[in-house]
């Protein structure tokens with residue numbers, strides 16, 4: 408893993424308006440509040456924090472799907488550099504090709520009226536990245552094989568498949584354009600535990616195979632401990648702590664991180680450690 412950041416986020420704030428006020432500043436919800444984070448090229452960075460802490464909004468902002476209020480996000484893969492806030496319309500397609508999203512819910516994300524082949528091919532066709540149907544088919548078959556999908560299944564419809572298979576289809580669709588960076592937002596949360604392990608192993612092998620960099624958004628710290636080499640912790644829109652995974656788990660610096668870690672279930676039936684509840688006023 409090289410230490411050069413593929414994504415450099417600096418002092419990022421994303422505020423959503425909360426209605427109008429007659430006098431003074433209109434009220435805003437600070438979904439992301441002054442966050443800085445480097446995502447090194449080739450890394451698998453976990454982004455954790457409770458519901459509403461701003462994880463999805465941060466991931467969407469990197470993909471240029473949430474409005475940046477202040478600060479900057481710079482993408483630099485060595486071939487191309489993009490200042491995400493100011494991408495020119497003519498460069499947008501190129502950025503979308505390089506930075507992709509894997510959705511949470513493999514049941515909702517796939518159109519029931521399209522074959523698996525057409526679902527995977529769609530981004531190539533929308534972006535005009537192939538010159539012929541034969542070339543599209545070749546690219547689809549190539550990525551489907553890498554995602555360990557049975558090529559016979561490309562003619563079928565997604566309802567015929569289990570949750571794990573559908574998530575493989577979503578992953579193939581996200582990777583067919585040849586991205587360098589992928590946001591995986593709760594990508595295994597909707598799956599049974601045994602299937603989760605399967606998909607996590609697939610993501611890790613695709614990372615090595617295709618030289619990908621991941622931002623892996625998750626509620627589940629045991630999953631993050633298993634796959635991520637670096638972890639960032641958010642709370643109420645702010646970045647609380649970021650560190651290599653081993654270091655963060657062995658020696659959490661922030662009280663909120665300690666509380667999160669105390670909530671990981673132990674496999675020891677005699678372990679009756681209390682779950683700590685974070686109270687920012689106590690630690691201020």
Ligand SMILES: Nc1ncnc2c1ncn2[C@@H]1O[C@H](COP(=O)(O)OP(=O)(O)OP(=O)(O)O)[C@@H](O)[C@H]1O
Nearest residue numbers: 423436437438456457458459460461462463464465
């Ligand atoms: N488009 C929007 N307009 C207004 N508020 C929004 C918008 N998108 C997100 N929010 C708010 O921003 C805050 C952060 O939401 P976000 O979805 O980023 O959190 P999260 O950590 O990903 O939570 P979860 O794990 O539940 O998805 C929440 O209070 C949410 O309601």
